[in-house]
Amino acid sequence: xxxxxxxxxxxxxxxxxxxxxxxxxxxxxxxxxxxxxxxxxxxxxxxxxxxxxxxxxxxxxxxxxxxxxxxxxxxxxxxxxxxxxxxxxxxxxxxxxxxxxxxxxxxxxxxxxxxxxxxxxxxxxxxxxxxxxxxxxxxxxxxxxxxxxxxxxxxxxxxxxxxxxxxxxxxxxxxxxxxxxxxxxxxxxxxxxxxxxxxxxxxxxxxxxxxxxxxxxxxxxxxxxxxxxxxxxxxxxxxxxxxxxxxxxxxxxxxxxxxxxxxxxxxxxxxxxxxxxxxxxxxxxxxxxxxxxxxxxxxxxxxxxxxxxxxxxxxxxxxxxxxxxxxxxxxxxxxxxxxxxxxxxxxxxxxxxxxxxxxxxxxxxxxxxxxxxxxxxxxxxxxxxxxxxxxxxxxxxxxxxxxxxxxxxxxxxxxxxxxxxxxxxxxxxxxxxxxxxxxxxxxxxxxxxxxxxxxxxxxxxxxxxxxxxxxx
Amino acid sequence: xxxxxxxxxxxxxxxxxxxxxxxxxxxxxxxxxxxxxxxxxxxxxxxxxxxxxxxxxxxxxxxxxxxxxxxxxxxxxxxxxxxxxxxxxxxxxxxxxxxxxxxxxxxxxxxxxxxxxxxxxxxxxxxxxxxxxxxxxxxxxxxxxxxxxxxxxxxxxxxxxxxxxxxxxxxxxxxxxxxxxxxxxxxxxxxxxxxxxxxxxxxxxxxxxxxxxxxxxxxxxxxxxx
Numbered sequence: 227x228x229x230x231x232x233x234x235x236x237x238x239x240x241x242x243x244x245x246x247x248x249x250x251x252x253x254x255x256x257x258x259x260x261x262x263x264x265x266x267x268x269x270x271x272x273x274x275x276x277x278x279x280x281x282x283x284x285x286x287x288x289x290x291x292x293x294x295x296x297x298x299x300x301x302x303x304x305x306x307x308x309x310x311x312x313x314x315x316x317x318x319x320x321x322x323x324x325x326x327x328x329x330x331x332x333x334x335x336x337x338x339x340x341x342x343x344x345x346x347x348x349x350x351x352x353x354x355x356x357x358x359x360x361x362x363x364x365x366x367x368x369x370x371x372x373x374x375x376x377x378x379x380x381x382x383x384x385x386x387x388x389x390x391x392x393x394x395x396x397x398x399x400x401x402x403x404x405x406x407x408x409x410x411x412x413x414x415x416x417x418x419x420x421x422x423x424x425x426x427x428x429x430x431x432x433x434x435x436x437x438x439x440x441x442x443x444x445x446x447x448x449x450x451x452x453x454x455x456x457x458x459x460x461x462x463x464x465x466x467x468x469x470x471x472x473x474x475x476x477x478x479x480x481x482x483x484x485x486x487x488x489x490x491x492x493x494x495x496x497x498x499x500x501x502x503x504x505x506x507x508x509x510x511x512x513x514x515x516x517x518x519x520x521x522x523x524x525x526x527x528x529x530x531x532x533x534x535x536x537x538x539x540x541x542x543x544x545x546x547x548x549x550x551x552x553x554x555x556x557x558x559x560x561x562x563x564x565x566x567x568x569x570x571x572x573x574x575x576x577x578x579x580x581x582x583x584x585x586x587x588x589x590x591x592x593x594x595x596x597x598x599x600x601x602x603x604x605x606x607x608x609x610x611x612x613x614x615x616x617x618x619x620x621x622x623x624x625x626x627x628x629x630x631x632x633x634x635x636x637x638x639x640x641x642x643x644x645x646x647x648x649x650x651x652x653x654x655x656x657x658x659x660x661x662x663x664x665x666x667x668x669x670x671x672x673x674x675x676x677x678x679x680x681x682x683x684x685x686x687x688x689x690x691x692x693x694x695x696x697x698x
Numbered sequence: 699x700x701x702x703x704x705x706x707x708x709x710x711x712x713x714x715x716x717x718x719x720x721x722x723x724x725x726x727x728x729x730x731x732x733x734x735x736x737x738x739x740x741x742x743x744x745x746x747x748x749x750x751x752x753x754x755x756x757x758x759x760x761x762x763x764x765x766x767x768x769x770x771x772x773x774x775x776x777x778x779x780x781x782x783x784x785x786x787x788x789x790x791x792x793x794x795x796x797x798x799x800x801x802x803x804x805x806x807x808x809x810x811x812x813x814x815x816x817x818x819x820x821x822x823x824x825x826x827x828x829x830x831x832x833x834x835x836x837x838x839x840x841x842x843x844x845x846x847x848x849x850x851x852x853x854x855x856x857x858x859x860x861x862x863x864x865x866x867x868x869x870x871x872x873x874x875x876x877x878x879x880x881x882x883x884x885x886x887x888x889x890x891x892x893x894x895x896x897x898x899x900x901x902x903x904x905x906x907x908x909x910x911x912x913x914x915x916x917x918x919x920x921x922x923x924x
Binding site (some may be wrong): 525 | 891914
């Protein structure tokens with residue numbers, strides 16, 4: 227029963243009910259109007275014919291007296307047809323005509339009347355509808371001229387009953403159709419509802435069924451499925467991050483804890499305590515840095531349109547960051563080779579882009595030394611250039627290190643991912659993720675490729691035409 | 699130095715008060731925004747340390763009100779919000795410095811001291827002198843013991859900032875912010891390498907070192923034996 231109630235509550239059923247109601251009202255209006263108009267027209271025609279007849283009979287009475295009129299009435303009564311006549315004197319005596327008896331009430335009225343009369347036909351008497359005009363002649367004579375309208379009445383009845391039956395049929399078809407449509411729509415919506423319930427219950431792999439008819443429900447289902455896929459990916463990413471947090475944050479945390487415990491167990495020597503506390507602070511600082519980087523990435527990834535955008539020269543930023551890192555490279559026995567570039571205006575956050583470039587450069591300095599110590603003049607060179615494309619600017623940073631195998635190039639952008647070989651080196655593993663997030667925020671990309679040998683990182687940003695270039 | 703600390707976390711505030719006392723400063727604590735604003739308006743402090751998120755009135759609104767009233771006391775804003783936009787909002791409201799939580803006391807102290815000094819008149823001095831090291835800001839020249847020392851532009855700015863804060867600890871982040879204008883954390887300590895380059899130029903051939911490393915805090919330039 228609840229199923230039926232649910233069905234009756236569907237939007238489709240309610241709409242078909244409303245539609246049927248409106249349609250029935252309109253049809254009834256139209257049929258009634260036509261019926262009424264036709265009736266009025268026929269009535270008017272009959273009346274004017276009767277009036278004309280009365281006019282001519284009256285004239286015959288005036289010219290020839292009551293006997294002439296009586297003859298005329300009897301004559302006309304014998305003509306087959308649906309005309310009715312009655313001539314009576316002042317006392318109500320029947321003088322002629324095919325109407326034999328008329329009720330008292332009818333007799334006393336004048337003008338137009340509708341009445342029922344009896345007619346004998348094939349040995350039986352039937353009651354028929356009639357319409358007549360009662361006319362009083364001089365000397366109290368009364369003349370009744372009418373028409374039998376029983377056929378017309380029966381036709382009206384027929385029209386009415388046909389109309390009602392048709393309406394009933396339409397109601398059955400319309401409401402049945404509404405139920406049918408409602409049920410099929412309900413089924414599809416129910417399947418979507420059930421899928422979403424399952425998903426809410428935790429089964430993220432469920433998908434809304436697609437019927438393949440490419441209708442609006444299919445389109446809805448397809449976009450719902452796309453949304454679900456995105457959510458599943460986000461949750462998977464979230465889980466991966468929490469796993470990595472568990473590893474990369476819990477490891478230093480437990481190290482920190484163990485260090486303090488060990489210091490407390492050892493003999494109370496102020497110097498030991500000092501050293502342990504100092505080391506604890508350093509551990510804490512590392513943790514804070516990791517947290518900061520994580521928060522920055524989360525913020526970058528959640529933000530789309532950012533306020534406070536500035537226009538600045540990307541070439542100056544690249545030069546600046548290179549200058550910041552150049553002594554570090556030199557200390558590591560590497561050469562930072564910057565190809566000078568002309569002014570290149572971009573729009574965005576100078577600070578974030580500088581940080582992205584710094585992270586890539588930091589990475590190149592950290593990992594850019596050939597593992598096998600292969601010789602060659604360029605072996606320890608990190609090349610930095612800013613390539614100006616028509617619509618974008620590419621910051622290309624290449625090193626001669628071991629590089630990143632093609633299959634890992636996407637993976638290293640993920641948070642905390644550090645290639646196994648480099649786990650021993652300090653760093654949060656968030657540097658490239660952050661740089662990639664900065665690129666995305668600015669509508670750009672960060673891609674890794676083979677520097678033959680080594681790793682080439684390309685940070686691609688949208689470029690604005692600068693004022694100087696406009697003049698060229 | 700007299701510092702007003704407006705911080706609703708009483709425990710954190712008492713640690714901070716201890717640290718300030720140990721470095722020879724006196725501090726006063728207000729635990730909500732309204733009280734903090736009232737204290738800052740009625741009394742004279744050298745530096746205000748404001749937490750950004752406070753009960754009853756937030757830190758930014760305190761700074762804005764003070765600045766509107768013409769109160770120019772240096773303000774350091776402490777906040778857990780560390781994104782570029784948050785910092786910009788803090789400085790735009792009238793704050794002089796912005797430090798993200800969690801912070802190191804050494805960092806906070808160095809910044810408070812730098813802020814207090816900034817409001818003193820000696821900043822405009824055309825010459826910075828530390829021992830026999832002289833930095834001539836008008837001629838853009840550096841001399842030590844009468845000998846000219848050639849510095850790269852960035853090295854010059856690094857030395858200028860250190861000498862402006864002579865006798866005070868300057869942290870790596872402060873250097874990165876003031877000399878390079880970056881507020882992010884370079885993953886490797888690039889500042890140390892710049893300092894050692896500078897040190898090679900101003901200290902290496904001289905008997906008495908002037909540029910000192912302060913362990914766990916930063917650097918300091920001063921004339922005097924360790």
